[in-house]
Amino acid sequence: MVTIFTPTYNRAYIIGKLYGSLLEQTDRNFEWLIVDDGSTDNTREQIGSFIREDRISIRYFRQENGGKHRAINRGVREAAGELFFIVDSDDQLTPEAVARIVYHYETVREDKTFAGVCGLKAYFSGEKVGRESDFGILDCNALDYRFKYAIKGDMAEVFRTGILREYPFPEIEGEKFCPEGLIWNRIARKYRLRYFYEKIYLCDYLPDGLTAGIVKLRMKSPLTSMTYYSELYHSPIPFLQRMKAAVNYWRFAFCSDRYFSAKIRQIGFCSLPLFPIGFLLHLKDKRS
Numbered sequence: 145m146v147t148i149f150t151p152t153y154n155r156a157y158i159i160g161k162l163y164g165s166l167l168e169q170t171d172r173n174f175e176w177l178i179v180d181d182g183s184t185d186n187t188r189e190q191i192g193s194f195i196r197e198d199r200i201s202i203r204y205f206r207q208e209n210g211g212k213h214r215a216i217n218r219g220v221r222e223a224a225g226e227l228f229f230i231v232d233s234d235d236q237l238t239p240e241a242v243a244r245i246v247y248h249y250e251t252v253r254e255d256k257t258f259a260g261v262c263g264l265k266a267y268f269s270g271e272k273v274g275r276e277s278d279f280g281i282l283d284c285n286a287l288d289y290r291f292k293y294a295i296k297g298d299m300a301e302v303f304r305t306g307i308l309r310e311y312p313f314p315e316i317e318g319e320k321f322c323p324e325g326l327i328w329n330r331i332a333r334k335y336r337l338r339y340f341y342e343k344i345y346l347c348d349y350l351p352d353g354l355t356a357g358i359v360k361l362r363m364k365s366p367l368t369s370m371t372y373y374s375e376l377y378h379s380p381i382p383f384l385q386r387m388k389a390a391v392n393y394w395r396f397a398f399c400s401d402r403y404f405s406a407k408i409r410q411i412g413f414c415s416l417p418l419f420p421i422g423f424l425l426h427l428k429d430k431r432s
Contacts, residue, residue, distance in 0.1 A: 145174060145175060146175075146225045146228075146246065146302070147177050147223040147227065147305065148166065148174050148177065148231050148237075149177045149216070149219040149220075149228055150162065150177070150230075151212045151230070152178060152180055152183065152187060153180070153182065153183050154187065155183070155185075155233035156186045156189075158234050159190060159233045160194075163194050165238075166200055168239045169237065169239060169243070171242040172242075173246070174201070175203060176201065176203070177219055177222060178191055178203070179205050179207060179215040179216075182206070183206075205218060211320030211365075213314075213321070213322035213324075214315055214320075216313060216324075226306075227249060227303070227305065228303050228308055229245065229300070229302045231345065232347070234347075234348070236345075236346045237346065238344050238345070241263070244263060244342055248263075248338055258283075258337065258338060259334075260337055260338075261337060261338045261339075262299050262337045262340070263299070263300045263340055263344035263345065264300065265297065265298050265346075265347055266345070266347075268347070274298065275295075279295070279339065281341070282341075284336055284339070285331075285335065285336050285337065286301075286329060287329060287381060289337070289339060291385055301328065307331060307335065314368060314371065319365035319367060320361075321362065321364065321369075322365065322372075323368070325372060326372040329372075330375070333379075359429055359432070362396050363396060363399045363429060366397065366399035367400060369392075370393055370396055370410060373392045373393035373396070374393050374411040376389040377390050378412075390411065390422075391418045391421045391422050392425075393410075393411050394415070394419050395426050398423060398426040
């Protein structure tokens with residue numbers, strides 16, 4: 145079974161469209177698991193109406209607002225499915241999404257070097273998110289997919305639930321944002337994904353969504369941002385990408401009140417020549 149997991153915050157006005165796309169799935173071997181991250185609108189009532197319809201399996205949990213990463217941690221703990229698929233509350237799935245996930249997963253299920261499978265995201269217009277690059281089937285880890293093969297655009301990752309339980313998101317007091325890439329990159333050091341060139345996930349990026357305010361979110365959660373970029377800097381990726389990671393590390397390190405010596409220890413002295421560029425970007429961010 146697949147756990148389709150939706151973290152949500154004040155999306156009562158649009159989550160019904162996702163529900164509609166789940167009703168259209170040709171393969172119904174899934175549960176819809178929702179973690180409400182402290183919504184102040186009528187999300188609870190909206191989900192309650194879906195549950196009363198009793199057309200698909202729905203489980204709903206509510207918690208104090210703590211950010212998407214905390215909601216994911218809760219979802220992973222509660223999930224009943226062998227696979228865990230994060231679908232945001234303002235997005236939708238194609239009718240064959242679950243069926244195609246299950247089909248491709250069965251081809252690698254017995255190979256424990258695979259953490260799961262991954263399909264394409266597309267805009268509601270049908271255009272692929274990112275540059276077109278028809279690779280058919282590609283078996284590699286997430287870092288190679290992005291940096292070795294240089295394939296652009298967000299993807300629709302579906303992980304084994306058991307593996308996500310091995311790699312929980314860090315929950316730092318006072319911070320409400322943690323990039324999913326931090327965990328996906330950690331998983332990539334040990335596991336591969338089977339990427340398949342089929343559109344299974346439909347999305348747009350809303351003005352009030354996480355993507356629109358990503359820099360501000362990183363500034364307000366500097367410790368997780370620093371951890372993401374320091375680990376990326378020490379990853380086996382091209383030199384230029386490592387330098388960009390170091391610049392961004394220092395860019396958000398200026399938002400942290402950690403001692404400078406601790407910041408140096410986290411990323412290393414070799415990154416210091418990029419310190420001034422990070423500082424200039426930090427000043428630009430503050431003016432934005």
